[in-house]
Structures are given as structure tokens and as C-alpha cells.
Amino acid sequence: MQHFIGVVPPEDFKAKVIHFQKKWSGNTITEVVEPHITLKAQGGLTPDRKWLDQVKEACWRTNPFRVQLGGPAFFGEDVLYLSIRSEKIYDLHKQMVQIAEPTSKQVDDYFELKHFVPHLTLAKTTYGLSKEDLVDMAEAGDKEFRPFPAFEVDQVRVYKEGRANTYTKLEDLPLGSIPRMQS
Template structure:
């Protein structure tokens, strides 16, 4: 069983993204997880769940953060995402990674610390779309997913893998009010 920690966009924008993703019949990403921005990937988040107390301690003393969603971009030509930015997000990411202390190999495998790129994945070739469909989707996203929102993040969400490659909400951990 695996876990990861993410940030969920406001419900209205999350619904807008899901409806956008559903326009492509072969896009299976909705079967994997809801739209989110990964804050801490799977590396080091073990089944014993001892790491949860560390995350709660960090979040309890970390104030809410301001996050903005931006234009679509690509990782290579196989992953389409909406870019995201926040002055505070990198610091929170770093604090959580350092507290959990995954190996350097896991940090590199999951693109953490200096390789961390905040983003919200729209689609991947791995989840059913062709590279050509991803390019068309990117063009449509520029029109259909604007205006891109900015919002306050008051909690982080822990996701748990229920079945192979299907993640669901496990718990929300509030940030300092």
C-alpha cells in the first residue's frame, strides 16, 4: 500500500478539470486520482504510518499558503499538466521531505527537493492518450480551463492507494490557521 500527499484545488475548479478530462474517452487518469498538486510523493511514506505524526507536526505550525494555477505545460511529450506556483509551497515541501527522510534514490525517483515542480496533471500517455491527443488537449486547456485560479491552501490531503494505481482520500491535515 502506498501513500502520497497533495493539495486539492477548490471544488468548483476541481470539477471543471474533471469535466475537461472526461472529454477524452481514453483518458483514464480520473480512475487513478482526483485532480491535485503533489506536495510529497510516495517515497518514504511507509505502511507503518509513523510519518503521519511528523507531517501533522509540520502542518500544525505552518500557515496557510497562497497558490496559483497557470498555463498548460509538458514533461517531455508524455505528460500534460497545469503549472502551479507558490512562494511558500517549496518550503513546505522541503520541510516534509526532510522530516520523512527518504533515501537519495527515492528523492531522485520522485523528483523531490531541487527537482520538485509543482503541477496538476491533466493527462498522460500512460493513462490512455496519444501524444497527438495531449497536444490537442493542451491547446483546448488554454481556452477551457481559464481563468486560472489562485487560492488559499488551508490543508493538505493524504492519499492512500486502495487498489493498484487507484488513490483515494485518506485524511486531510490542516495547516495553521
């Protein structure tokens, strides 16, 4: 079972992204995972979850911060995403990588640390769309999401893999505060 850690946009924007993604028939990304900004990819996040307590502590020590969404962009010709601007997300990403201790190959394979580009994926060719579809989707996305919103990040979400290549919420971790113990 694999895991990754992400930031989920506010519910209203998340719903808008899903609605937009579903306008392209054959776009199966909505069956794989909800819209999110990957904070820490799978590398080093072992099935035993020994890293989870340290991740929680890092979240508690991190104050909430803002991210600014930006225009559509591409990784090569096969991945379309909305860009993200936020200095704080880089700091939290680095902490998560240090906790997970991925191999240098995993860091390279998952584009982490110096290769990290925060983004919110809209579509991939591996999820049913053509390269031409992605170009059309980028043009439509620039109109659909403009003006690009900013939002406050006050928690991160740990995802677990259920069925092969399908991810769901495992746990939400608050930023900047130690959760109260249940009595």
C-alpha cells in the same frame, strides 16, 4: 500500501478539471486519483505511517498560503499539467521530504527537492492518451482554464493506495492550527 501527500483545489475547480479530463475518451486518470497538486510523492512514506504525526505537526506550524495556477505545460511528451506558482509550496514540500526521509534514489525518481515542479496533472500517455491527444488537450486547456485561478491552501490531503495504482483520501490535515480534541 503506498501513500502520497497532495493539495486539492477547491471543489468547483476540481469538478471543472474532471469534466475537462473526461472530454478525452480513454483518459483514465480520473479512475486513478482526483485532481491534486503533489506535495510529497510516495518515496519514504512507509506503510506503517510512522511519519504521519510529524506531517500533522508540520501542517499545524504552516500558515495557509495561496497558489496561482498557470498555463498547460509538459514533462517530456508524456505528461500534461497545469503549472503552479507559489513560494510557500516549496517550503512545505521540503519539510515533508525531511520528515519522510526518502533515499536519494527516491528523491531523484520522484523529482523532489531541487527537481520539484509543483503541478496539477491533466493527463499522461500511461493513462490512455496519445502524445497527439496531449498536444490537443494542452491547446484546449489553455482556453478552458484561462484566466487561471488562484486559491487558498488551508489543508493538505494524505492519500492511500487502495487497489493497485488507485489513490483515495486517507485524511485531511489543516494548516496553521491544532485541531480541537473531541470531547
